[in-house]
Amino acid sequence: MAAVTHGAKKATLAEVAAQAGVSLATASKALNNQPHVSDATRKRVHEAAEQLSYIPNAQARSLISGHTNSIGVITSDLTGRFCTPILLGAEDELGVTSNTVLLCNARGDALLERNHLSFLLSRNVDGLLIVGDETTPRPHLDTPDHVPVVYAYAPSADPNDCSIACDNVEAGAMAVNHLISCGKRKIAIIGGSDTTAGAHNLRLGSPKASQDRLQGAMRALHEANLEPAGPVRFSQWSESWGRAATRLLLDQNVDFDAVVCQSDEIARGCMSVLHDRGIDIPGQVAVIGHDNRSLLAPDADPPLTSIDNCTEEIGHVAARALLDAINGKPHHGTEYVSCRLVQRDSTLPN
Amino acid sequence: MAAVTHGAKKATLAEVAAQAGVSLATASKALNNQPHVSDATRKRVHEAAEQLSYIPNAQARSLISGHTNSIGVITSDLTGRFCTPILLGAEDELGVTSNTVLLCNARGDALLERNHLSFLLSRNVDGLLIVGDETTPRPHLDTPDHVPVVYAYAPSADPNDCSIACDNVEAGAMAVNHLISCGKRKIAIIGGSDTTAGAHNLRLGSPKASQDRLQGAMRALHEANLEPAGPVRFSQWSESWGRAATRLLLDQNVDFDAVVCQSDEIARGCMSVLHDRGIDIPGQVAVIGHDNRSLLAPDADPPLTSIDNCTEEIGHVAARALLDAINGKPHHGTEYVSCRLVQRDSTLPN
DNA sequence: TTGAAAGCGCTAACAA
DNA sequence: TTGTTAGCGCTTTCAA
Numbered sequence: 001m002a003a004v005t006h007g008a009k010k011a012t013l014a015e016v017a018a019q020a021g022v023s024l025a026t027a028s029k030a031l032n033n034q035p036h037v038s039d040a041t042r043k044r045v046h047e048a049a050e051q052l053s054y055i056p057n058a059q060a061r062s063l064i065s066g067h068t069n070s071i072g073v074i075t076s077d078l079t080g081r082f083c084t085p086i087l088l089g090a091e092d093e094l095g096v097t098s099n100t101v102l103l104c105n106a107r108g109d110a111l112l113e114r115n116h117l118s119f120l121l122s123r124n125v126d127g128l129l130i131v132g133d134e135t136t137p138r139p140h141l142d143t144p145d146h147v148p149v150v151y152a153y154a155p156s157a158d159p160n161d162c163s164i165a166c167d168n169v170e171a172g173a174m175a176v177n178h179l180i181s182c183g184k185r186k187i188a189i190i191g192g193s194d195t196t197a198g199a200h201n202l203r204l205g206s207p208k209a210s211q212d213r214l215q216g217a218m219r220a221l222h223e224a225n226l227e228p229a230g231p232v233r234f235s236q237w238s239e240s241w242g243r244a245a246t247r248l249l250l251d252q253n254v255d256f257d258a259v260v261c262q263s264d265e266i267a268r269g270c271m272s273v274l275h276d277r278g279i280d281i282p283g284q285v286a287v288i289g290h291d292n293r294s295l296l297a298p299d300a301d302p303p304l305t306s307i308d309n310c311t312e313e314i315g316h317v318a319a320r321a322l323l324d325a326i327n328g329k330p331h332h333g334t335e336y337v338s339c340r341l342v343q344r345d346s347t348l349p350n
Numbered sequence: 351m352a353a354v355t356h357g358a359k360k361a362t363l364a365e366v367a368a369q370a371g372v373s374l375a376t377a378s379k380a381l382n383n384q385p386h387v388s389d390a391t392r393k394r395v396h397e398a399a400e401q402l403s404y405i406p407n408a409q410a411r412s413l414i415s416g417h418t419n420s421i422g423v424i425t426s427d428l429t430g431r432f433c434t435p436i437l438l439g440a441e442d443e444l445g446v447t448s449n450t451v452l453l454c455n456a457r458g459d460a461l462l463e464r465n466h467l468s469f470l471l472s473r474n475v476d477g478l479l480i481v482g483d484e485t486t487p488r489p490h491l492d493t494p495d496h497v498p499v500v501y502a503y504a505p506s507a508d509p510n511d512c513s514i515a516c517d518n519v520e521a522g523a524m525a526v527n528h529l530i531s532c533g534k535r536k537i538a539i540i541g542g543s544d545t546t547a548g549a550h551n552l553r554l555g556s557p558k559a560s561q562d563r564l565q566g567a568m569r570a571l572h573e574a575n576l577e578p579a580g581p582v583r584f585s586q587w588s589e590s591w592g593r594a595a596t597r598l599l600l601d602q603n604v605d606f607d608a609v610v611c612q613s614d615e616i617a618r619g620c621m622s623v624l625h626d627r628g629i630d631i632p633g634q635v636a637v638i639g640h641d642n643r644s645l646l647a648p649d650a651d652p653p654l655t656s657i658d659n660c661t662e663e664i665g666h667v668a669a670r671a672l673l674d675a676i677n678g679k680p681h682h683g684t685e686y687v688s689c690r691l692v693q694r695d696s697t698l699p700n
Numbered sequence: 701t702t703g704a705a706a707g708c709g710c711t712a713a714c715a716a
Numbered sequence: 717t718t719g720t721t722a723g724c725g726c727t728t729t730c731a732a
Contacts, residue, residue: 009496012725023703028727036701053494058472059409059418060725063708068409070452070473079644080434088428091455100469102420103451105441119450122408123420144403146359239649265645272622272651294429295615295645299589301622362709373719378711386717410709413724 011052020048031056062124070100071322072120076108077133082153082311086131089315090152090322097323099126108133113141121147127322130156135168136208148325152318153311155334162325164318166309167336168209172216175260175288175307178341180220183350184258184286186229189217190245190270192262194234210234213262213290230254237262242269250277257285258347264289264296267304271346275301286347292340303344313337361402370398381406412474420450421672422470426458427483432503432661436481439665440502443673449476458483467493477672480506485518486558498675502668503661505684512675514668516659517686518559522566525610525638525657528691530570533700534608534636536579539567540595540620542612544584560584563612563640580604587612592619600627607635608697614639614646617654621696625651636697642690653694663687 017027022041030037030045031054037045048054062068071094077083091101102125104116120128121144128147132138132154140158143149148162155163179187192210214232221228230249235241242261246269249256261267267289271281279285281302289297292308314337321331367377372391380387380395381404387395398404412418421444427433441451452475454466470478471494478497482488482504490508493499498512505513529537542560564582571578580599585591592611596619599606611617617639621631629635631652639647642658664687671681 010494013727014725024726025703025705025728026701029702032727038701041701055468055472057413057474057725059413059474060708061727063407063409063413063710063725064727066708078438080430080438084430084434087453088430088455091453100473101453103423103437103441103453105438118405122405123450124407124409144360240651243651265649269649272625275622275626293645295643299615299619301590301593363711364709374709375711375720376718379718382711388717391717407709410724411711413709413726414711416724 010057011049011054013054013056016045016048016052016054019052020045066124067126068124069097070102070123070125071127071129072102072104072116072123072125073129073131074104074106074113074116074120075131075133076106076113076154077131078105078107079133082133083131085311086129086152086315086318089312089317090129090319091315093316093319093323110139117141117143127326129318129322130154134208135165135212137163148322148330150318150322150325150331152314159334160332162321162331163334164314164321165334165336166311166314167338168212168309169216169219170336171290171307171309171339172213172218172260173220174216174339174341175213175290176217176220176224178305178343178347179258179260179286179288180224180226181349182258182282182286182347185226186255186257187221187226187260188229188249188254188256188258189214189232189260190242190249190262190266191232191234192237192266207234210262217260229256237265239265239269239272242266242271243273244269246270246273258282259285259287261287261289264291264293264304264306267306267346268296268300271300271304282346282348283350288347292342297342297344300344300346302346305344305347306342308340308342310337310340360407361399361404363404363406366395366398366402366404369402370395416474417476418474420452420473420475421477421479422452422454422466422473422475423479423481424454424456424463424466424470425481425483426456426463426504427481428455428457429483432483433481435661436479436502436665436668439662439667440479440669440672441665443666443669460489463491467491471497477676479668479672480504484558485515485562487513498672498680500668500672500675500681502664509683512671512681513684514664514671515684515686516661516664517688518562518659519566519569520686521640521657521659521689522563522568522610523570524566524689524691525563525640526567526570526574528655528693528697529608529610529636529638530574530576531699532608532632532636532697535576536605536607537571537576537610538579538599538604538606538608539564539582539610540592540599540612540616541582541584542587542616557584560612567610579606587615589615589619589622592616592621593623594619596620596623608632609635609637611637611639614641614643614654614656617656617696618646618650621650621654632696632698633700638697642692647692647694650694650696652696655694655697656692658690658692660687660690 030042075083106113128149137157151163155165289306292306297304297306380392425433456463478499487507488504501513505515639656642656647654647656
């Protein structure tokens with residue numbers, strides 16, 4: 001509250017004690033609001049601390065307590081696309097218990113990852129959050145038993161680990177069900193990446209996500225006794241693929257009144273081609289995307305309905321799971337966080 | 351290298367020393383590769399450490415050394431748009447000296463910012479990186495003299511502080527000069543936000559950026575004895591504003607053969623309207639954007655030329671400046687990092 | 701209610 | 717070359 005003028009160097013507890021005319025032990029108790037200190041003394045110590053802009057030394061404290069009130073985050077997400085919201089959610093959750101976050105970027109390099117790990121362990125983090133950038137399970141990370149680990153977004157391949165992931169199968173089903181509820185029956189699907197090799201880079205994204213979303217979409221279609229309109233094609237997550245795939249549908253005279261695009265990029269490409277051909281959205285063809293990317297969906301023309309994977313919520317849940325584990329109640333297995341439909345004008349009911 | 355099986359709990363140096371049959375001091379020297387230790391002993395100690403999966407305790411070390419090899423980052427960037435690349439660049443730079451990054455999100459709240467500050471100070475960070483989310487100068491942060499601070503992206507209002515920012519004036523000039531070099535002479539400008547009140551939120555962005563980019567653009571135009579085609583209007587950084595502004599230009603019969611859009615969002619909106627009206631890009635009208643956002647520029651139709659503000663480079667430079675300050679060579683004042691033209695098909699020369 | 705002393709894990713003088 | 721000792725800043729018995 002008070003406008004603290006920061007002095008030249010840090011004051012120690014010993015200096016505060018001296019200034020207040022008490023012993024080290026008493027000063028410690030007074031500042032930590034422990035009992036068995038007279039009100040007068042407590043007041044004097046607090047004043048002395050204020051005067052000297054005393055800041056307790058966290059290193060010394062955790063040397064004694066054995067914990068650091070901090071967690072380590074290792075991410076392989078260069079773009080920050082998943083990492084940022086997850087971190088935001090995690091910080092939200094951890095903030096309550098005064099936790100800090102130590103960030104390390106492994107850039108997808110396993111060796112670098114191990115280096116970062118040692119680094120964080122030497123700093124005695126109370127827990128570890130491993131944030132991946134795709135939904136394909138990643139290898140288990142070998143860590144000491146006494147530090148809990150939670151995997152976020154990219155789950156661990158080891159079912160005994162605790163992982164928090166998004167539910168792309170549900171997302172796929174949700175997209176289709178929404179279109180059906182809008183009165184559409186002839187639903188085309190434009191897939192994302194389908195590279196089965198490991199050669200998927202950032203722009204291509206994860207084939208697992210496209211398969212999961214497809215699976216959910218097919219399930220929902222079948223439950224409604226429907227089949228997708230036209231063939232489902234995969235290539236990339238990009239706008240240009242969205243344009244190309246839409247042209248294919250149109251030029252091959254596929255009869256469709258809605259399109260599920262497996263990403264917002266694809267959806268934008270799709271919309272621009274429909275626009276070119278004078279097809280009304282959503283009247284003639286409704287379009288729905290995935291990921292609800294703020295740069296692409298809300299301000300499209302018309303605004304694009306999209307399925308939000310709730311990455312921030314993943315951060316919340318993961319942080320809560322980590323806190324639980326730190327407090328002796330570890331979770332096991334993969335927990336899926338539900339996605340959310342964000343309806344906009346590209347899928348208005350007929 | 352070796353496949354370490356992490357044991358139940360952490361081994362201490364004392365245990366390593368015992369296992370190797372040497373004293374604490376010798377074990378310390380051996381592991382820290384200090385001289386005055388026989389090769390045989392050194393070997394034995396290293397083996398013992400390996401066996402026990404010994405991980406040195408950073409707290410204990412920094413209690414002695416006085417520094418932590420870690421820097422604190424306070425950001426107000428919720429989206430991670432600037433924060434992520436800056437962090438990436440900074441980590442690149444710091445990695446060499448084995449630095450960690452402690453991340454705190456202040457969400458633009460001054461009180462929260464002070465809390466985070468105390469937190470980081472109690473952790474004895476060696477330096478502080480303050481990452482803002484707009485180019486408008488931010489208030490100086492009152493910190494102890496002994497911990498160096500560098501402001502990134504949003505510079506400090508105090509000229510004595512060290513700030514690393516992007517050069518939006520240069521960016522504006524660069525856009526115009528590029529269009530001129532493409533043979534365009536009738537250049538329209540669509541501005542971003544111009545809210546003079548403090549009411550600019552995330553989507554609106556900073557009016558300072560739009561003014562700076564305008565200033566640079568006007569300078570470049572004047573140097574070529576040109577005036578902007580039509581009026582320069584400001585409203586938002588959004589696609590819909592790009593569409594609206596372009597329609598205005600067209601409907602008011604402004605004669606233009608190029609458009610500088612102060613953001614890629616605006617540029618995309620502009621392009622879609624030009625497209626609708628059957629105007630060829632770049633043949634009839636060239637379009638250039640700002641920010642080079644990977645989601646918007648490279649895969650547009652045609653791919654959008656844009657000015658990249660090089661945020662990752664800002665992170666590099668900021669980290670270097672911080673390292674310098676930590677090593678006793680503080681920088682002062684605001685250093686501007688140059689932006690970069692990324693040419694794509696939306697501005698091919700005639 | 702207060703204070704003296706031990707010790708968290710480690711490094712760095714200094715002594716042997 | 718090796719070991720002993722003091723102490724980094726703090727908390728925590730335990731005794732006064």
